[in-house]
Every structure is written in structure tokens, then in C-alpha cells.
Amino acid sequence: MKSLALGTAGVCLLAVLSLFIGATDVSLGTLYGALSGAGASDQAVQVLLISRIPRTLALVLAGAAMAVSGLILQMLARNKFVEPSTAGTSESAVFGMLMVTLLLPDTPVIVRMLVASACALGGTSLFLLILRQVPLRSPLVVPLVGIMLGGVITAMTEFVAYRYDLMQSVRAWETGDFSGVLRGRYELLWVSFALTGLAYVAADRFTVAGMGQDFTTNLGLNYRRVMALGLAIVSMVTAAVIATCGMIPFLGLIVPNVISLIRGDNMRRSLPWVALLGAGLVLACDIAGRLVIHPYEIPIGTMMGVIGSGIFLYLLLRKNSHAG
Amino acid sequence: MLVERMELREGRGLSPAAIIAILAALTVASIALFMTIDARGKWSFVLSFRGTKIAAMALVGYSIAVSTVLFQTITNNRILTPSVMGFDVLYRLIQSALVFYLGASTVSTMDPRLRFVVEVVAMVVFSGLLYRWLFSGNRRSLHLLMLVGIVFGVLFRSLSSFLQRIIDPNEFLVVQDRLFASFNRVDSQLLAVSAAVVLAVSVVGWRWMRTFDVLALGRDAAINLGIDHHWAVMTVLVLVAILVSVSTALVGPVTFFGLLVANLAYMLIRSHRHSLILPAAALIAILTLTGGQLILERVFSYNSALSIVIEFVGGIFFLFILVRGSTR
Numbered sequence: 001m002k003s004l005a006l007g008t009a010g011v012c013l014l015a016v017l018s019l020f021i022g023a024t025d026v027s028l029g030t031l032y033g034a035l036s037g038a039g040a041s042d043q044a045v046q047v048l049l050i051s052r053i054p055r056t057l058a059l060v061l062a063g064a065a066m067a068v069s070g071l072i073l074q075m076l077a078r079n080k081f082v083e084p085s086t087a088g089t090s091e092s093a094v095f096g097m098l099m100v101t102l103l104l105p106d107t108p109v110i111v112r113m114l115v116a117s118a119c120a121l122g123g124t125s126l127f128l129l130i131l132r133q134v135p136l137r138s139p140l141v142v143p144l145v146g147i148m149l150g151g152v153i154t155a156m157t158e159f160v161a162y163r164y165d166l167m168q169s170v171r172a173w174e175t176g177d178f179s180g181v182l183r184g185r186y187e188l189l190w191v192s193f194a195l196t197g198l199a200y201v202a203a204d205r206f207t208v209a210g211m212g213q214d215f216t217t218n219l220g221l222n223y224r225r226v227m228a229l230g231l232a233i234v235s236m237v238t239a240a241v242i243a244t245c246g247m248i249p250f251l252g253l254i255v256p257n258v259i260s261l262i263r264g265d266n267m268r269r270s271l272p273w274v275a276l277l278g279a280g281l282v283l284a285c286d287i288a289g290r291l292v293i294h295p296y297e298i299p300i301g302t303m304m305g306v307i308g309s310g311i312f313l314y315l316l317l318r319k320n321s322h323a324g
Numbered sequence: 325m326l327v328e329r330m331e332l333r334e335g336r337g338l339s340p341a342a343i344i345a346i347l348a349a350l351t352v353a354s355i356a357l358f359m360t361i362d363a364r365g366k367w368s369f370v371l372s373f374r375g376t377k378i379a380a381m382a383l384v385g386y387s388i389a390v391s392t393v394l395f396q397t398i399t400n401n402r403i404l405t406p407s408v409m410g411f412d413v414l415y416r417l418i419q420s421a422l423v424f425y426l427g428a429s430t431v432s433t434m435d436p437r438l439r440f441v442v443e444v445v446a447m448v449v450f451s452g453l454l455y456r457w458l459f460s461g462n463r464r465s466l467h468l469l470m471l472v473g474i475v476f477g478v479l480f481r482s483l484s485s486f487l488q489r490i491i492d493p494n495e496f497l498v499v500q501d502r503l504f505a506s507f508n509r510v511d512s513q514l515l516a517v518s519a520a521v522v523l524a525v526s527v528v529g530w531r532w533m534r535t536f537d538v539l540a541l542g543r544d545a546a547i548n549l550g551i552d553h554h555w556a557v558m559t560v561l562v563l564v565a566i567l568v569s570v571s572t573a574l575v576g577p578v579t580f581f582g583l584l585v586a587n588l589a590y591m592l593i594r595s596h597r598h599s600l601i602l603p604a605a606a607l608i609a610i611l612t613l614t615g616g617q618l619i620l621e622r623v624f625s626y627n628s629a630l631s632i633v634i635e636f637v638g639g640i641f642f643l644f645i646l647v648r649g650s651t652r
Contacts, residue, residue: 305482
């Protein structure tokens with residue numbers, strides 16, 4: 001409990017840091033000046049309210065939700081190397097976003113997100129369906145199948161996008177970037193926050209479902225219903241994050257794996273940790289991305305691509321890895 | 325001279341030599357069609373304009389086909405290819421790193437041929453080190469290698485876009501178009517020097533044809549038959565790295581093309597002789613590129629989506645191999 005409080009404090013510290021980093025000078029000094037009306041304009045307050053606070057909230061919400069959905073997916077697919085971007089989920093969501101942009105250009109963002117969720121759900125189900133056909137000789141086949149399926153779906157997306165000149169939008173969904181997050185444009189992420197809460201309530205069910213269909217049925221749980229709930233949560237979270245800020249690759253893979261190295265596999269106990277580390281990692285990456293080439297920014301998709309694939313490689317190649 | 329080897333296989337269907345002859349005829353026909361169809365205006369312009377395209381496609385097809393077959397020979401399987409292992413993205417990373425260290429203005433005013441040579445040398449060194457490390461030591465499972473290769477690909481791609489972001493973003497936009505080729509933007513400045521490089525590699529490869537056949541038997545058998553396995557594998561890796569550099573410098577990374585072409589060649593030829601497989605794979609590659617481009621351009625009037633179609637078909641093929649579980 002104590003260490004969990006310590007972790008929360010760390011994330012809060014990062015969040016506060018995130019409020020004060022960016023191209024516009026926002027500091028306690030300028031804020032105080034603006035509030036006391038002494039000279040300085042209230043530009044700093046405006047930036048803080050419209051851009052910095054929403055951005056920081058979005059980072060925390062998206063980070064926690066993506067990490068948790070990675071954990072859920074790992075339980076459901078019974079494989080450590082699965083997460084939305086290695087299961088076809090993210091790519092299908094992007095496909096859904098493209099389709100809704102193309103066919104129903106004037107729909108509100110919540111409808112777009114729901115369509116994208118439906119596509120994500122379809123893609124993930126297809127992934128699980130293919131897995132059932134695969135002779136499971138190695139746990140590594142599972143992420144391979146997912147990545148390849150994602151590649152095929154991406155090719156479809158790009159084929160359509162190319163034709164209708166929408167490559168720019170597709171690239172934006174494929175590369176996570178929080179620099180466009182403003183008040184009024186991130187609220188969708190509260191949906192994924194609610195879903196993360198739901199996942200915590202249902203955590204024990206997912207743990208049980210992770211032990212297989214027979215075991216689950218034996219304990220009197222409806223396996224299909226648990227699977228459906230989990231997949232729905234993962235799809236909606238992924239779609240919400242992609243609709244707001246784009247894909248954050250490998251986050252859902254590395255965070256649960258690091259936590260499980262440290263704290264084991266009981267989902268209810270590890271879930272708060274996964275959420276915390278997810279939020280913290282995304283905050284740290286985004287802050288670093290804002291600092292490296294200040295006043296420009298490196299999008300978080302690129303930062304996570306480097307860090308995430310590096311840690312993924314470490315997980316794959318470390319000695320005594322069960323995968324080897 | 326291929327006809328002399330006809331005796332090696334009877335089986336059902338056509339002999340390998342006949343298949344190669346048919347492929348060659350089809351390739352020539354496809355190239356001829358590509359050069360002449362819908363030609364309006366001056367022939368001298370049309371022929372030189374399309375000739376450049378064809379030359380690039382032929383070089384790229386040849387390089388990808390040969391590098392993939394050779395890579396599969398030294399790694400002893402049919403599913404790992406240089407692109408799946410991240411070779412071509414590594415080349416792209418080296419290009420970005422060069423821009424990063426030398427500065428965008430220096431690189432863009434540099435002689436493109438000199439730049440190409442520097443990049444190829446760096447590529448040979450780095451890929452040699454990396455893949456030597458991956459493939460030596462305790463034997464790793466094929467699935468692990470595949471996954472590691474793909475993740476390395478993601479790492480290289482992210483690192484290269486990271487470097488591209490660190491370079492002054494405005495400056496970078498200017499050089500991006502000039503330095504990074506893609507399937508839609510063939511870099512024709514490099515044609516002559518690439519052709520020379522490919523020719524040199526082919527001459528070396530030609531003398532090694534029989535060694536390749538022995539290497540394909542596996543490490544232990546090759547050593548038993550008197551091959552210095554370590555040295556031979558290193559040499560082949562160098563050849564592969566050079567060929568991958570050529571194709572990536574001309575049209576950028578294409579992940580699944582090599583996989584498709586090599587497997588198609590093995591399916592059609594049903595032999596393990598490199599003197600048959602290599603020409604067949606190269607012909608299939610050139611035929612697919614020219615024919616595919618022709619169909620997309622003329623029939624669907626849909627330019628420059630060939631690489632996307634290749635990724636789509638290749639991805640499904642890869643999934644198919646995985647699902648069937650026949651990864652060896």
C-alpha cells in the first residue's frame with residue numbers, strides 16, 4: 001500500500017512537471033503575476049487552462065488505459081506478448097476511423113469512436129479466430145500473427161487512403177501525438193477512464209478467464225461473456241485513444257510485462273500498478289519529447305516506438321526468457 | 325548452359341529450364357509492353373523516360389530476389405528474409421544518421437554516388453555486426469528470430485524518425501524529398517552506380533554458386549563437406565547487405581516482396597540448385613514489378629500503389645505460412 005502511494009506521488013510529480021513545460025512560458029511566477037493582476041497578461045493562465053491541463057490529463061488517462069487494456073488482452077489471449085498493436089486491434093481501429101471519415105464525414109467524434117471500436121472489435125476477434133487455427137508450437141507465434149494481421153489491415157487502410165488523399169489523417173492516427181490536445185478535444189478519454197475502472201471491478205474474472213475456457217466454466221463463470229466484456233473494453237479504449245491522440249505503440253506490452261516481472265500475475269493486485277506505470281511512462285516520454293528539441297516537439301508515438309521496441313527486444317532476448 | 329542441367333529433375337510438369345525460359349519470355353514481353361503501350365509524342369523521350377523506370381525496377385527486383393534467396397540459404401529456412409529481419413529499415417536509419425551527423429545541407433550537396441558508397445559501407449559493417457550477433461552463439465528458435473527481426477525493424481524505423489525530428493524540422497522537410505527514395509519516387513541518379521555494384525556482386529556470386537548449394541544443406545553438413553562455414557556466411561551476409569542497400573536506395577523499404585518472390589521460385593522450380601533458383605527468382609521479381617506496375621497504371625489508372633498491394637498480398641502469404649505451421 002505504502003509503495004503504491006509512493007508511485008502515485010511520482011506520477012503526480014510528473015503531471016505537475018508536465019504542466020510547466022512547453023513553448024509558452026508558464027511558471028509559478030507568471031501565473032502569480034497574472035492572478036494578482038500585476039502587469040503580466042493572463043496568457044499564461046489561458047495556456048494552462050486550454051492546453052496544459054487538458055494535455056496532462058489526456059496523457060494520464062491514455063497511458064493508464066492503454067497499459068491496462070494491454071494487460072486484459074494478455075490475459076484473454078493467454079500470451080505475454082500481446083497488446084492492441086500486436087493483435088490487429090489498433091490497426092483495425094485506424095481502418096474504422098478512415099471509413100467513418102470517408103463515408104460519414106460530419107459525424108460527432110463519439111460516433112466515430114464507436115465505429116472505430118466496432119472495427120477494432122472485429123479485427124481482434126479475427127485475430128483470436130486465426131490463433132485457434134494455429135498449431136501453438138511457440139508462444140512467439142501469437143504476436144507474429146497479430147503483427148502480420150495488423151500489417152495486412154494497414155495495407156488495406158493505406159490503399160483506400162491513398163485513393164482518397166487521406167494519407168495525412170492516417171499518419172496522424174498511426175503516430176501518437178499529444179500536441180494537438182486542447183480543452184474540448186480530449187474528453188473522450190474519460191470514457192476510457194471509466195472503462196479502466198470497469199476492468200478493475202472485473203479483474204478477477206479476467207484472471208480466471210486467463211486460465212482457460214474449461215477452468216472458467218468449472219468455476220461457474222460464463223467464459224464467452226467474460227471474453228466479450230474484455231474485448232469490448234480493449235476495443236473501446238484503443239479506439240478512444242486513437243481518435244484523440246493516435247497510436248502509442250508497445251505501451252500495453254511493456255508495462256504489464258515489467259510489472260509482472262516485479263509483482264507477479266494476480267490481475268487485481270497488479271492492475272493499479274500497471275495503470276500507474278502506464279501513466280507515468282507516457283508522461284515521462286511526452287515530457288522528454290517536449291524537451292529534446294525545445295521549442296519543437298517529438299511526438300510520443302516516436303518516443304514510445306524507440307523505448308517500447310527497445311524494452312520489447314530486451315524481454316525477448318534476455319537470458320532465461322521462457323520464450324527462447 | 326542451363327539446358328545442360330536438365331537431367332537433374334524429371335518429375336511431373338515442365339523442367340526447370342523450360343520454366344525459366346517461359347519466365348524470361350514473359351518478362352521480356354512485359355518490359356516491351358511497358359515501354360510501348362500508349363506511347364504518344366517523341367519516341368526518344370518516351371523510351372528514355374520509361375527506360376529509366378524499367379532499369380530501376382529490374383535492378384530492384386534482381387537485388388531483392390537474389391538477396392532474399394541467399395539470406396534464406398544461410399539461415400536455412402524459407403520465411404526469414406532480409407526485409408523481415410529489418411535490413412532495409414536499417415539502411416534507412418543509416419541514411420537518416422548520415423543527414424543527422426553531417427547536416428542536411430552538406431548531405432544534399434554531396435555527390436549522390438559518394439553518399440551511396442558511404443551508406444553501403446556503413447550498412448555492411450552494421451548489418452554484419454548485428455546479424456552475426458543474432459545468428460551466432462546459442463541457437464535461437466526461428467520464431468524468436470522472426471519476432472526479434474520485426475521488432476528491430478520497428479526500432480530502426482522509430483529511431484530514424486526520431487533522428488529526422490531532431491534535425492531542424494524545416495530543414496529536414498527540404499531534404500526529405502531529395503534523399504529518401506520510395507516506390508513512388510525512384511531515385512534515378514543512382515542507377516548507373518547501382519548497376520555497377522550489382523554487377524560486381526553478381527560476378528562474385530556466380531563463382532560461389534556451388535558453395536551456396538552446399539551452405540543450403542545446413543551448418544554441420546557444410547562444414548563436413550569442407551566449407552569454412554563462418555567465413556562463407558559472413559561473405560554472403562556482406563553480399564546481401566550490399567544488395568539490400570541498392571534496392572532500398574532506389575525505392576525504399578518493401579517488406580514482403582522478397583518473401584513472395586523466393587517462395588514462388590522454389591514452388592515453380594522444385595529444386596534446390598541456386599543456379600536455377602536465383603535466375604527464376606530474379607525473373608519473377610522483375611516480371612511482378614513491371615507487370616504489376618503496368619496493370620495498376622494502365623488498367624486501374626492507379627499510380628504508385630504497387631508497394632501497398634505487395635504488402636497486402638505478402639502479409640496474407642506470411643500469415644498463411646504461419647498458420648499452416650510450416651515455417652521450416
